[in-house]
Amino acid sequence: MRTSSSLTSMKALPGFASLFKPRSARVFSPAASWLLVMPLLAVFAIGFLYPLAKLVDLSFSEGITATYGRLLDDPLYADVLLTTAAVALSVTMAAILLGYPVAYAMARARKRTAFIVAACVFVPLWTSVLIRSYAWIVLLQRNGIVNTLLIATGLTDQPIKMLYTQGAVTLAMTHVLLPFVILPIFSVLRTLPDDYIRAARNLGAGPARAFFLVTLPLSLPGVFAGATICFVLALGFYITPALVGGPGSMLMPTLIGQQTTVLVDWPFAAALSTVLLIMTLLVVILFRKTLSVQKGFGSVH
Template identity: 70%
Template structure:
């Protein structure tokens, strides 16, 4: 006589194999986790680690520090590096000061006005960087719209040199990178509970004091995230400085492009790229430390 299967035995038969079954609601088994992650690791190794290894190896051709020594021997390269960091810092500061009020308006306003502001922020992201940079050439050239308005209103006696200057580079790069600062700040502000601000107002704090001591400290993670993204992108910007900047506005990306396409000095270009990569990593670590300090400083005890 065959005994009926117990409920536990029937349940075990209906369960999937161990290698497919997660250990809990949030964890997969080890082999299934590796199968899921393996395509990403392959893409990461082929598309990033291998080219990066080749780049660093190429920078040592001709001697252990032959190409890196040129960076110290010629002051031109140090000046370009300092100019790159200075312009990236100026663009980041400009984007934060302009983008924070816009992100705050997007998070606080409702209805059509909020949609209009959001459209002004996101629509430029759908436009090519080349087109947006060329638009600034049309605006800032000697007989462009800005100079025409200045001359027509008698604010200047003649056209000003607005194009091919560092100011034009900072202005154009700020316009291109502004959405990358607004979006993280907006996401942080939107997630902040309004009860904190209302509690501060009920305790007697005015609108400015509430913003300075409640809203701003709690939104610093978004500010640091947007500033980090903007600064890293500005360090490697190529198209905009090449179009609206003059010889005095050369950045590291333009110098690397010159070494590869004009002078065909690939080892030295690899050394410049490695230095720029190392500097980017250093600044990311600094931003991360500042973000950790901000979280600890603004935490509520």
């Protein structure tokens, strides 16, 4: 009793009761908030902005004509850039077409089935990209499992060249980047109430019509997020194209690696990296604009 009465009297003191109030971010002044954020901003500036600025500065170190002018004079580099964008777009489209049904199954299946599907999605993420890329070499080589099965079933008389092609690069990159498309779509689908589908069905819509008119439009933010992540990662992918594509598959990351390690032309490699960075930023802005337009159409309807 004495302890409780003493606590009551202490709480009654001026300023002491404020210690028992829940604190939130609004309690801190702007100066204190900036002071708390400064370590994160310092790490961001030192670890990202400064190296990026040095990269751009290095691309201009020998003059614009010696680096960026070289990109315009030789059509090879424009072809490599277009090939990189085409491969990234193909990988993104394939990942969406393959990943959306998996994400839909994870969101709509029962707990045990959803757990099994989620395990199949997450387990590859625990494996190194190098190992997953090398696995495709084992599958697609001339004496690999795929050619062995094709010959054994009589579909072909001799091994088919599947390795060291753009198709092999697209297939392997789609397999590696597929979880990065599934997870954003799944995170949106699982938040959609089932009442929307029931309402559409009660109004006379069939399962397919309810999906295309209700579920698919509402899940587009997840589709755009997954497509953005997949496309940006595909633009800068290096290990899989280098292993599965071989010397015949020349993409921008492979070209940049060649300029830095083989030719030791750092200014030109910096120019290539800057062009690839600008292209990545334009893609992100385009996806953001597309998503905002889609939301605007959704609000109108």
